[in-house]
Amino acid sequence: MPQNPIKSFRETPAAVSGFVGDARTDGELWVRELDLQHLDLRGVFVMLTERIERVPTIDDRSDSHSDLLEFVADASQLLEAHFAFEEAGGYLSDVLAIAPRLSDRAARLQRDHDHLAARFSKLATYARGMRATYQNWKRLGMAIGEFTQDLRLHESEENRLIQEAFLDDLGGG
Ligand SMILES: [Fe+2]
Ligand SMILES: [Fe+2]
Numbered sequence: 001m002p003q004n005p006i007k008s009f010r011e012t013p014a015a016v017s018g019f020v021g022d023a024r025t026d027g028e029l030w031v032r033e034l035d036l037q038h039l040d041l042r043g044v045f046v047m048l049t050e051r052i053e054r055v056p057t058i059d060d061r062s063d064s065h066s067d068l069l070e071f072v073a074d075a076s077q078l079l080e081a082h083f084a085f086e087e088a089g090g091y092l093s094d095v096l097a098i099a100p101r102l103s104d105r106a107a108r109l110q111r112d113h114d115h116l117a118a119r120f121s122k123l124a125t126y127a128r129g130m131r132a133t134y135q136n137w138k139r140l141g142m143a144i145g146e147f148t149q150d151l152r153l154h155e156s157e158e159n160r161l162i163q164e165a166f167l168d169d170l171g172g173g
Contacts, residue, residue: 027094031162037082038155045148048075052141055134065132072144076124079151083113092162099165106161112154120147 048071055068086092091110096103123143130136 030094034086034162035159037085038159041078041082041155042152044075044078045144045151048072049141049145049148052137052144055137055141069127072124072127076120079120080117083117086158087113092158095162095165099168101168102161102165105157109154109158109161116147116151116154123147 051071052068055064087110090096091113092106096106123140127140130140
């Protein structure tokens with residue numbers, strides 16, 4: 001199971017935490033781990049956006065800039081680890097085994113991964129190479145804010161798809 005690279009955000013992998021102690025099957029553990037990763041991702045990207053938006057007030061402190069660059073790199077790793085978790089063994093393969101009718105929507109969501117990963121990687125590269133000016137941080141903060149919104153849409157659609165699959169399962173379909 002991929003570890004969260006932002007250690008301070010969630011210390012314990014879900015599979016060994018008390019939070020998932022009452023899960024009965026591997027499928028339930030997987031969904032709960034996915035929920036935790038979605039919560040982590042949302043928290044990390046919202047926090048990242050907020051911290052970058054505060055940067056203009058500390059424009060001349062180079063150590064804060066390097067802290068932020070590290071945060072951007074950690075967020076990038078977290079994103080890639082999350083996508084890898086979802087794609088391990090085939091994207092949402094267990095979910096689609098329950099509800100094959102959702103496979104077109106799943107294929108669209110999987111394509112989002114490539115676009116989102118490439119887009120954030122470009123932002124991270126821009127952040128590393130940019131001059132640390134008020135305008136550049138402001139611009140980066142806005143771009144990461146927009147990215148965070150789009151990531152949230154992707155995750156919401158993913159959660160909806162999984163819920164629909166479970167409803168199918170409960171209904172025997
Ligand atoms: Fe995803
Ligand atoms: Fe996801």
